[in-house]
Amino acid sequence: MKKLIVSLAVSAILLLVFQSFVFKTAPAPDIPADVNEILKTSCYGCHTQESSSKKAKIALNFDKWDDYKDTKKISKLDAICEVISKDKMPPEKYLKDSPEKALSDDQKVAVCSWTDKEATKLMGGN
Amino acid sequence: MRKAVKIAGLILAGAFFIAQFIQPDKNLQEQASEHDLVSTLEVPDQLANLLKNSCYDCHSNHTRYPWYSKISPLSWYLYKHIExxxxxxxxxxxxLLEKRKMISGLxxxxxxxxxGSMPLVSFTLIHRDARLDEDEQRIICEWSEAEAGKLLKSGPGS
Incomplete structure (x- = not known):
């Protein structure tokens, strides 16, 4: 009996740990793997719940994506494409220390075609 | 030493004088445009007044210029902000915007x-009456969210 309780408790704890791990690494909407990789490298550092930058989280928090209204999602998707295309994001001062986080032109295209597709979907088109 | 200060002063004064002849274009198209927000969406008067007072100086084709806006380099600074x-x-x-852009904008x-990012502090410091109190912020937000929602519901068309 004791054994059973212990093993149940252990598996419950393991499950919780596993869950929090899974939720941490899989935020937001329908993101193709390649785009998710880009976002992970260049964006999630500041734009997720664990970020220490309040400003970045207020502007866009991928962990809160599901709480956003559709209108806000559309606005955010278009803004994502805009700021990376204009090199406003990732911020220059952040890239100084981590130049590998800069987006290549191909990566920008990949992100923008994803944001455009998602926004179009939300608008009710296909 | 005193001579150097004098010369520097003269140069500065000269530059300031010359700068007055370099003036950027003014943002002064007619106030009512057929594509204006108020002709495009349902905008109650109170709201239109709020937006005109707190936003339109930089976010429309018609700026209400204060007297000092004619002085360089301030005029250049204002020009850049308005652009x-x-x-x-x-x-x-x-x-003229696509529906999706309208939604994003709203x-x-x-x-x-x-x-509190808008209106800019540099603007409200001088235009004290352009500051938006919490009630006004709420009024604008409720309206803009409602209008954005309406646009979204009306379907994907332009």
């Missing part, structure tokens, strides 16, 4: 006002 403001969102040309209006 940037209009690029981000121009209420005078709101009706969603951004609420967000920036709520977070």
């Amino acid at each position: 940037e403001g209009k690029e981000a969102l121009n209420f005078s040309e709101f009706g 969603s951004g209006v609420c967000e920036l006002i709520e977070s």
Whole structure:
């Protein structure tokens, strides 16, 4: 009996740990793997719940994506494409220390075609 | 030493004088445009007045210039701000935007006002009456969110 309780408790704890791990690494909407990789490298550092930058989280928090209204999602998707295309994001001062986080032109295209597709979907088109 | 100060002063004064002849274009198109926000969406009068008072100086084709706006280099500074403001969102040309851009714009209006990023502090420092209190922020947000929602519901068309 004791054994059973212990093993149940252990598996419950393991499950919780596993869950929090899974939720941490899989935020937001329908993101193709390649785009998710880009976002992970260049964006999630500041734009997720664990970020220490309040400003970045207020502007866009991928962990809160599901709480956003559709209108806000559309606005955010278009803004994502805009700021990376204009090199406003990732911020220059952040890239100084981590130049590998800069987006290549191909990566920008990949992100923008994803944001455009998602926004179009939300608008009710296909 | 005193001579150097004098010369530097003269050069500065000269530069300031010459700068007055270099004036950027003024943002002064007619106030009512057929594509203006108020002709495009349902905008109650109170709201239109709020937006005109707190936003339109930089986000429309018509700026109410104060007297000192004629003085360089201040005029250059204002010019740059107005250009940037209009690029981000121009209420005078709101009706020309795609529906999706309208939604983004409206969603951004609420967000920036709520977070206090807009109107710019550099603007409200001088234009004290352009500051938005909490009630006014709420009124604008409720309206812009509602309008954005209506646009979204009306389908994907332009």
